[in-house]
Amino acid sequence: MSVVVHNLQEAILLPEGLVETASRAVERTLALEGYGTGVEVSLVFVDDERIRELNREYRGVDKATDVLAFPMHEEEPGAVPGAGPVLLLGDIVVSLATAARQAEAYGHDLSYEVAYLAVHGVLHLLGYDHENDRDYARMRQKEKEIMALLGLDAFEGxxxxxxxxxxxxxxxxxxxxxxxxxxxxxxxxxxxxxxxxxxxxxxxxxxxxxxxxxxxxxxxxxxxxxxxxxxxxxxxxxxxxxxxxxxxxxxxxxxxxxxxxxxxxxxxxxxxxxxxxxxxxxx
CATH class of the missing domain: 3.40.140.10 (Cytidine Deaminase, domain 2)
Known part of the structure; x- marks a missing residue:
């Protein structure tokens, strides 16, 4: 299992441990959903301007957002000779500027917010959505569960x-x-x-x-x-x-x-x- 992280923005300084926490959030989510080795996810940090461009181009929404997910689900040959194929699940794009504002508004640190957005993005790659109340409740419950298993939240009750x-x-x-x-x-x-x-x-x-x-x-x-x-x-x-x-x-x-x-x-x-x-x- 591989999480490839790209930081394509300069406005927000990455706190120590943020990349590790976000990568662990991606890996734990995939593991809990039954994915093992041979899977790759790309996690990309951008600024508000770039995520607004992506949101406008792919969703027709002309404003910045916190996270976007772009599923691929394509296989490519393994990098090591003799290794099995690698399943490219897709890309998760996070605006660190928006994440920082949300973290301040909700009263928690940036690493927590980015970890939550990473979990949210992975679930979108795996087919979860929140277009109606039932799907929203299902996805939100899964997010709460994973954040607890990461040690970032408590279980409900x-x-x-x-x-x-x-x-x-x-x-x-x-x-x-x-x-x-x-x-x-x-x-x-x-x-x-x-x-x-x-x-x-x-x-x-x-x-x-x-x-x-x-x-x-x-x-x-x-x-x-x-x-x-x-x-x-x-x-x-x-x-x-x-x-x-x-x-x-x-x-x-x-x-x-x-x-x-x-x-x-x-x-x-x-x-x-x-x-x-x-x-x-x-x-």
């Missing part, structure tokens, strides 16, 4: 879920490891179910917080898990073990997962944590 996990962590039974873990899952209905780790002198009988929470949801007749929060009082991020990942994958590989410790917060989709999961469902 994340605060409530983390709070529930933190509260139940206090009930953890962990006399052997001394590590207390709380977990909370949210189902499609909006219901929240919690669990904490329950250790045992026979270590193999220990129950992880994530499976206890998932079991509570299933016992209540709700298997459509959509989000999971895991909270620990240790500095090290306590991500779900392999067994918990497999158990949760059974119900929804698209589950949004957030880990919270005093050291920080990380976010993933479950299928990112368990690639090539064991699955008996028919494809």
């Amino acid at each position: 994340e605060g409530e879920l983390v709070k529930a996990a933190r509260q139940v962590m206090a009930n953890a039974y962990a006399p052997y490891s001394g590590v207390r873990v709380g977990a909370a899952v949210r189902t499609a209905s909006g219901a929240v179910f919690t669990g904490c780790n329950i250790e045992n002198a026979s270590y193999g009988l220990t129950l992880c917080a994530e499976r206890v929470a998932a079991g509570a949801a299933v016992a209540a007749g709700q298997r459509d898990v959509v989000a999971l929060a895991v909270v620990s009082d240790t500095e090290k991020v306590q991500s779900p073990c392999g067994a918990c990942r497999q158990v949760l994958y059974e119900f929804n590989p698209e589950t949004l997962v957030v880990f919270v410790t005093p050291a920080g917060t990380r976010r993933f989709k479950l299928r990112e944590l368990l690639p090539e999961a064991f699955d008996l469902s028919e494809k």
Whole structure:
């Protein structure tokens, strides 16, 4: 997977890390939409005058805008002999001047705004649009999800879920490891179910917080898990073990997962944590 960045403007000085953040936004969006290696996207930074010209020429709109996407979906031979073809998805053109104004108006930094516009542009390359209310809602939800997975935003309802996990962590039974873990899952209905780790002198009988929470949801007749929060009082991020990942994958590989410790917060989709999961469902 390749992101080729061109800076064709001079009005806005690129902050340190902006190109890396924007490239990561493009790569993560493509990965979440099922694209792997052998894909190339061009990300071009221009000024208001140039993006206005492009907007007028290709969309018939004579004004500057923040981002334009030009799909290609064409294959070309790989640069390395023997390598497979490269799929050129297209170009994303961002006006840094407009992005800077929007960042100031919305109260966040330029790197965040450009990352969001990059995600928006990639989704357009992949066929997402916002011509009607339903398509707008679908695209906006996808953008929010990806920004959260990039660590730039929180999941919708994340605060409530983390709070529930933190509260139940206090009930953890962990006399052997001394590590207390709380977990909370949210189902499609909006219901929240919690669990904490329950250790045992026979270590193999220990129950992880994530499976206890998932079991509570299933016992209540709700298997459509959509989000999971895991909270620990240790500095090290306590991500779900392999067994918990497999158990949760059974119900929804698209589950949004957030880990919270005093050291920080990380976010993933479950299928990112368990690639090539064991699955008996028919494809």
